[in-house]
Amino acid sequence: MDVLLIVDLQNDFCPGGALEVPEGDAIVPLVNDLAEQFDHVLQTQDWHPEGHQSFASSHPSHDPYGVIEVDYGEQVLWPDHCVQGTEGAELHPDLDTTQAELIIRKGFRPEIDSYSAFYENDGETPTGLAGYLRERDIDTLYLCGLAADFCVKWSAVDGRKEGFDVYVVEDATRGIDQDGSLAAAWDEMNDAGVQVVSSDAALDLATA
Numbered sequence: 001m002d003v004l005l006i007v008d009l010q011n012d013f014c015p016g017g018a019l020e021v022p023e024g025d026a027i028v029p030l031v032n033d034l035a036e037q038f039d040h041v042l043q044t045q046d047w048h049p050e051g052h053q054s055f056a057s058s059h060p061s062h063d064p065y066g067v068i069e070v071d072y073g074e075q076v077l078w079p080d081h082c083v084q085g086t087e088g089a090e091l092h093p094d095l096d097t098t099q100a101e102l103i104i105r106k107g108f109r110p111e112i113d114s115y116s117a118f119y120e121n122d123g124e125t126p127t128g129l130a131g132y133l134r135e136r137d138i139d140t141l142y143l144c145g146l147a148a149d150f151c152v153k154w155s156a157v158d159g160r161k162e163g164f165d166v167y168v169v170e171d172a173t174r175g176i177d178q179d180g181s182l183a184a185a186w187d188e189m190n191d192a193g194v195q196v197v198s199s200d201a202a203l204d205l206a207t208a
């Protein structure tokens with residue numbers, strides 16, 4: 001069984017938001033089209049408490065987009081974004097979420113960031129998604145949303161680690177592209193056995 005997983009399509013990742021992904025909002029109509037064609041749709045929502053460790057503002061001597069070393073490895077420091085209960089954390093208003101069967105929130109532990117829909121950034125603390133998918137006999141994931149080089153990539157690679165077939169819908173995602181992170185992300189996904197497809201191909205595959 002196939003699902004469409006829409007990653008972090010939230011105001012703060014769209015132009016005008018706190019952590020804008022260039023053209024992040026441009027994918028909304030296409031994501032809505034995809035959602036309509038899938039029988040099962042899931043979403044993620046980045047959902048940080050104020051003062052989250054991933055915020056540069058929590059580390060006074062550091063600027064946004066710098067990198068620090070934390071318990072679980074490198075942490076990019078972001079502008080404050082997707083703070084719980086704020087407008088920036090809301091899903092994009094034009095995104096049609098009617099069909100979403102599950103919205104998984106992540107990044108809510110103050111001391112640990114969570115890019116992947118499966119694991120916190122320590123690579124060990126599960127979100128519960130793998131179990132949810134297995135219990136529902138879902139074996140194939142189509143990923144779209146934001147950002148291609150962070151949450152989409154980490155979700156795709158972890159999905160492979162968990163044994164799922166994973167497709168990333170290339171025209172239904174956009175990247176932050178921090179220091180070449182976008183090209184590196186496509187390579188990493190490729191190495192992990194993630195398949196990159198166009199939305200047209202995804203629709204053909206998913207309905208086949």
Ligand code: VGL
Pocket residue numbers: 007008013046078115146147148149150151152
């Ligand atoms: C994301 C950076 C920080 C993402 C979330 O959704 O890709 N990126 N938090």
Ligand code: ZN
Pocket residue numbers: 046048054081082107
């Ligand atoms: Zn975040």
